[in-house]
Amino acid sequence: MCDIISIINVKGGVGKTTTAINLAGQFAEHEHNVLLIDNDSQSNLTQILNVESKYNLYDLYSNPKVKVKDCIVKYSDFISVIPNTIESAVLENELHNKMTRETILKNKFANFENNYDVVLVDNSPFLGLCTTNAICLSDYYIEVLDNSTSALQGLNLVRNLVNSIKENGINSNLKLLGILRNNFDKKTIFSKQINEVITEEFAQDIFKTIIHNSVKYKEAVASNKTIQEYNSKYAEPYKNLYYEIIKRMK
Numbered sequence: 321m322c323d324i325i326s327i328i329n330v331k332g333g334v335g336k337t338t339t340a341i342n343l344a345g346q347f348a349e350h351e352h353n354v355l356l357i358d359n360d361s362q363s364n365l366t367q368i369l370n371v372e373s374k375y376n377l378y379d380l381y382s383n384p385k386v387k388v389k390d391c392i393v394k395y396s397d398f399i400s401v402i403p404n405t406i407e408s409a410v411l412e413n414e415l416h417n418k419m420t421r422e423t424i425l426k427n428k429f430a431n432f433e434n435n436y437d438v439v440l441v442d443n444s445p446f447l448g449l450c451t452t453n454a455i456c457l458s459d460y461y462i463e464v465l466d467n468s469t470s471a472l473q474g475l476n477l478v479r480n481l482v483n484s485i486k487e488n489g490i491n492s493n494l495k496l497l498g499i500l501r502n503n504f505d506k507k508t509i510f511s512k513q514i515n516e517v518i519t520e521e522f523a524q525d526i527f528k529t530i531i532h533n534s535v536k537y538k539e540a541v542a543s544n545k546t547i548q549e550y551n552s553k554y555a556e557p558y559k560n561l562y563y564e565i566i567k568r569m570k
Contacts, residue, residue: 323569324439325497326458330474332445334466335502337364338537340442345546346558348398352437355392358404359454360444361411366403369395370544378408381415381424381450388432400436412448422490425453447481455482456490460497460569465518467504467511472518475499497568498527500561505533529561
């Protein structure tokens, strides 16, 4: 059994995609087999890693004959990807009248024999059917926020969706793995104030690790690489985060 982790926040631009990619890179550093799922119609993860396959996540959602294994493409020895396409932007309308629309991914993964240690799902900031599918599928979720008040407000919206899914019995075992402070500026007073609020309000949930703002992460993205491949020094925070995650999952 692999652990499935959704990475989520309703605010765009907090760094969910880079978090997913660089976490995958860190798991791979420890020789864990990782499957990345690009569950965002913007397909940024797919574009950054520069991968494509015959079938993608749109096909997995919309075509009953397409299986999980049909969509997987190798990125590296330890990282595989289910890519996405802009076509999936229409899924909300296409899936609306389906009886099992919230559990399409969960049902397909139930029939998927895999050898992955962890699955990381990068989600859209829109809390629609695709994000709901990911939450129904996952064992854990990580909330990513930057140093903005709107990212903080997004935490409550995510909690409401999670609680609704739990109450309906679709995924009653879902757990919050932690809140990740990402893209934080070390120097600004506002950033320090936001950090104080987060530390006070979510003391039990926040990861100790903070990913600070750096151009190196953007350079890695532009180079179609994980930060571990691009710059080992700036991968250190993800190593710390990896150990926190492993400890919390145990």
